[in-house]
Amino acid sequence: MTDIQKTELPKAYEPSQVEDKWYAFWMENRYFKPRIDSDKEPFTIIMPPPNVTGELHLGHALTATLEDIMTRWHRMMGEPTLWLPGVDHAGIAAQVVVERMLAKEKKTKYDLGREAFTARMWEWANSCRDTIRKQHMKLGASCDWDREVFTLDAGPSLAVRTTFKNLYDQGLIYRGERIINWCPRCHTAISDLEVDHKDLSGHLWHIKYPLVDDPDRFVTVATTRPETMLGDVAVAVHPDDERYKELVGKKLLLPIMNREIPIVADEIIDMTFGTGAVKTTPAHDQTDFDIAQRHGLPLVNIFNNDATLNNNAGKFAGMDRYAARKLVVEELVSLDLLALVQDYAHSVGHCQRCATVAEPTASRQWFVKMEPLAKPAIEAVTSGQIKILPERFNRVYLNWMENIRDWCVSRQLWWGHRIPVWYCRDCDETIVAIEAPAVCTKCKSTKIEQDPDVLDTWFSSGLWPHSTLGWPEETLDLGYFYPTSVMETGYDILFFWVVRMITMGLHNTGKVPFRTVYLHGLIRDEKGEKMSKVKGNVLNPLTLIDQYGTDALRFGITTGNSPGNDIKLSPIRLEAGRNFANKLWNASRFVIGYLDKSAPGAIDDAALPAEDRWILSRLSRTVSQATAYMQDFQFGEAERVLHDFIWGEFCDWYIELAKVRLQSNSGPSPLPVLLKVLDNSLRLLHPFMPFVTEELWQRLRPYLDNAPESIMIAAYPEADLAAIDESAEGFIEGLIEVIKSVRNVRAEHKVEAGRFIPAELHAGDLAGSLEAYKPIIETLSRARPLSIEADRFQGESDSERLVLVLKNAELVLPLAGMIDQQAESARAAKELAETESQVERLSAMLSNESFTAKAPEQVVAKERAKLEALEDKLKRLRGG
Structure with missing residues (x-):
């Protein structure tokens, strides 16, 4: 017997006294490490890597809890189970954090230089990694920490370079000038998914463009950004628009710039919007860029990287974009070329990381051709190779994939995976290589320079399921644990991440990266509002753990929840988790107290009274229900079923029924059944509430046969179909109904807790069976004397008695017996x-x-x- 088993179970559960102790115990015994067994199919989850941008938040806590539930359950099911942890370098998000830190020191990254700035980034990233690891441990995450991976580690870095070169060699990566989203603050391209669109109130300016050969005639265009007219190269109209048919091919004089620009016809133009004539600025608008490509128009970029205007903007060069807008409008007014100004609300893209208004800009960047990669990824889902939960996201996924555009993967940052491309200064050769070349592959010059850009963070994250297991090397882990079993993540990054993992995984390995995608919802506050620092409703998971305990937090954020649905987290949910842990603690303390006094012995099936057969039947049904829910990924429902059984049936009823037998020492001892049900209950609950169940199970171990060293490696319970006893269930449910009915009447009439009331129970054919339970009914309902009659009562309630019609009996309660006449008279006089x-x-x-x-x-x-x-x-x- 261990030291813990020798000590008395404390009266109250104190999470802080047990959680760190048991986590250290699990780590020391290496329970989180799977053993490769070629005869068994493994269960594998690769952790969505948190960003090195600070501490974990409640979303991370939900992710960790759900994945730990799956991991612990599959481990208890006897499967070789790997939960591989990792951390993401976070690219632009992490760089923004460190740049803000430098700003407080009145420095910029340029003051440090690339090498020193990168060193500063590594210092920050390593401190965050340590924090994130410790916080996951506080949450009870049973990861294999020996396998922890960082996206900038040597293995993932090799995978990134290999993938880039392969895609380039296959013509799926190219460098070209395209419209991208440019963040003027972060000084980098950002993807469409990294742009938050916000509705802003602005104006719609109607500008008159005079015809070159007839200056008194105008074509009027409307724009929300008048400063971009400085980069116009044409005005486009629909070829079927009768208003402009005769003007197609003629020249307009671009106001202010006095540059001649053509009128072109293009079917993309909407004749019903505005004037039907559209200014065309191909360097700063995707639609305009497409028009320019079709008509061979030039690109005139008018912006610098910081959103000031460049020399292409003439006299406005050097001005901030908004200052230039004001002056452009003023000059148009002075030239009598501003026809109309309207109030106008429109959607404006902002950088997701720093909230700066992004600029659509034509820029030379690296792109991945997505359409060829999307086709097998679509097939993987439509064929059922990959199952997305909840299923409604199948439609969302397919719609996105079927309309996918090329992916801009280059970022003008210093932190991240450097693009594996080198340029020769002597012969302009472009060299794409997995390892840095010493000389130019064409002219052998040593004057080669690596592309300064880094790759989009999601490029390395897209390789995560296979790069973490050793790809491109043929490792033992990759051969055994890949494809992985489940990818669990938030539905809000379905496009950011899940899509890219599927496309890249299929392309690199020829296999799907995972078989199931489990999408969880967002955690919102108790009013249903999204948590944010601005609203002041953000909750720190570590603070909640200190207040309620880890098991209570895990319970609060998962119970009753289902895939894809948001969660309203309130103190009530957390208190319910803490109360459940305490209820389990008190019940276990009661059972263990009796086990310490008397050996439980074996269960004698032939001699079991009805309540024993009832609880064993209910246990078997609960195991079946919980297992079915677990298999169906309905973890919140499994947890609810376990809570209802453990609290509502085992603690509130069976233990109370057993107390009467234990205290009267009558009938067969309930201890063997109490031991079995408590053991099974703790094992059923362990994946959800690992700490309190380990603490209690360790106290129970001395009374269990062949019990392993920890509950986390004990077998998950299996349903015993032979234990299903509908007769016992019906009988005990009737017994409970009688006791509940008396209790409800007592509460309604405010009968003092210590006072017994008389009762008659007319139970017909059940009278004989219920007679044996008369002491139990009297004790638990505080009804004495209790007479149990074999007839069925035919009367109704009146002024002297209350008649309750139950499912299989009638309960008669004399009203006089429930009321203290003297006290009632005094109360009535006072009220009068x-x-x-x-x-x-x-x-x-x-x-x-x-x-x-x-x-x-x-x-x-x-x-x-x-x-x-x-x-x-x-x-x-x-x-x-």
Whole structure:
């Protein structure tokens, strides 16, 4: 017997006294490490890597809890189970954090230089990795920490370079000038998915462009950004628009810039919007860029990287974009070329990381051709190779994939995977290589320079399921644990991440990266609002753990939840988790207290009373239900079923029924059944609440046969179909109904807890069976004397008795026996006196003309209504 098993179980559960102890125990015994067994199919989850941008938040806590539930369950099911942890370098998000830190020191990354800045980033990333690891441990995450991976580690870095080169060699990566989203603050391209669109109030300016050969005639265009007209290269109209047919091919004079630009016809133009004529600025708009490509128009970029205007903007060069907008409008007014200004609300893209308004800009960047990669990824889902939960996201996924655009993967950052491309300064050769070349592959010059850009963070994250297991090397882990079993993540990054993992995984390995995608919802506050620092409703998971305990937090964020649905987290949910842990603790303390006094012995199936057969039957059904829910990924429902069984049936009823037998020492001992049900309950609950279940199970171990060293490696319970006993279930449910009914009547009539009330139970054919349970009914319902009759009662309730019609019996309760007449008389007299006093006071007030004349009419009416109600009550109290 271990030291813990020798000590008495404390009266109250203190999570802080057990959690760190058991986590250290699990780590020391290496329970989180799977053993490769070629005869068994493994269960594998690769952790969605948290960003090195600070601490974990509640979303991470939900991710960790759900994945730990799966991991612990599959481990208990006897499967080789790997939960591989990792951390993401976070690219732009992490760089923004460190740049803000430098700003407080009145420095920029340029003051440090690339090498020193990168060193500063590594210092920050390593501190975050340590914090994130410790926080996951506090949450009970049973990861194999020896396998922890960082996206910038040597293995993932090799996978990134290999993938880039392979895609380039296959013509799936190219460098070209395209419209990208540019963040003027972060000084980098960002993907469409990294742009948050916000509705802003602005204006729609209608600008007149004069015809070159007829300056008195104009074509009017409308724009929300008049400063971009400085980069216009054409005005486009629809070829079928009768208003402009004769003008197609003619020249307009671009106001302010005095540059001649053509009128072109293009079918993409919407004739019903605005004037039907659209200014074309191909360097700063995707649609305009497409028009320019079709018509061979030039690109005129008017912006610098910081969103000031460049030399292509003429006299506005060097100005901030918004300052230039104001001056452009003023000049158009002075030239009498501003036809109309309208208020206009429109959607404006902002950088997701820093909230700066992004600029659509034509830029030379690296792109991945997504359409060829998307086709097998679509097939993987439509064929059922990959199952997305909840299923409604199948449609969302397919719609996105079927309309996918090329992916801009280059970022103008210093932190991340450097693009594995080198340029020769002597012959302009472009060299794409997995390892850095010493010389130019074409002219052998040593004057080669690596591309300064880094790859989009999601490029390395897209390789995560296979790069973490050793790809491109043929490792033992990759051969055994890949494809992985489940990818669990939030539905909000389905496109950011899940899509890219599927496309890249299929392309690199020829296999799907995982078989199931489990998408969880967002954690919102108790009002259903999204948590944010601005609203002040953010909850720190570590603070909640200190307050409620880890198991209570895990319970609060998962119970009753289902895939894809948001969660409203309130103190009530967390308190419910803490209360459940305490309920389990107290029940276990009761059982273990009796086990310490008497050996439980074996269960004698032939001699089991009805309540024993009932709880064993209910246990078997609960195991079946919970297992089915676990297999169906309905973890919140499994947890709810376990809570209802453990609290509602085992603790509230079976233990109370067993107490009567234990205290009277009558009938067969319930200890063997108490031990079995408690053991099974703890094992069923362990994946959800690992700490309290380990602490209690360790106290139970001495009484269990062949028990392993830890509950986390004990077998998950299997349903015993032979234990299903519908007769016992029906009988005990009837017994419980009787006890509940008496308790409800007592509560309704406010009968003192210590006072017994008489009762008659008319149970027909069940009378004989119930007679044996008479002491139990009397004790648990506080009904004595209790007479159990073999007839069925035919009467109704009246002034002297209350008749309750139950499912298989009638319960008769004499009303006189529930009321202390002396106390009731005193209470009635007090209520009568108080009502008389209130009537007298209100009557006097309403008879006072000074009050009725000065008080507001609605106040007087309210007091009159109150008096009428009190007078009616007084009449009834006097028996009128």
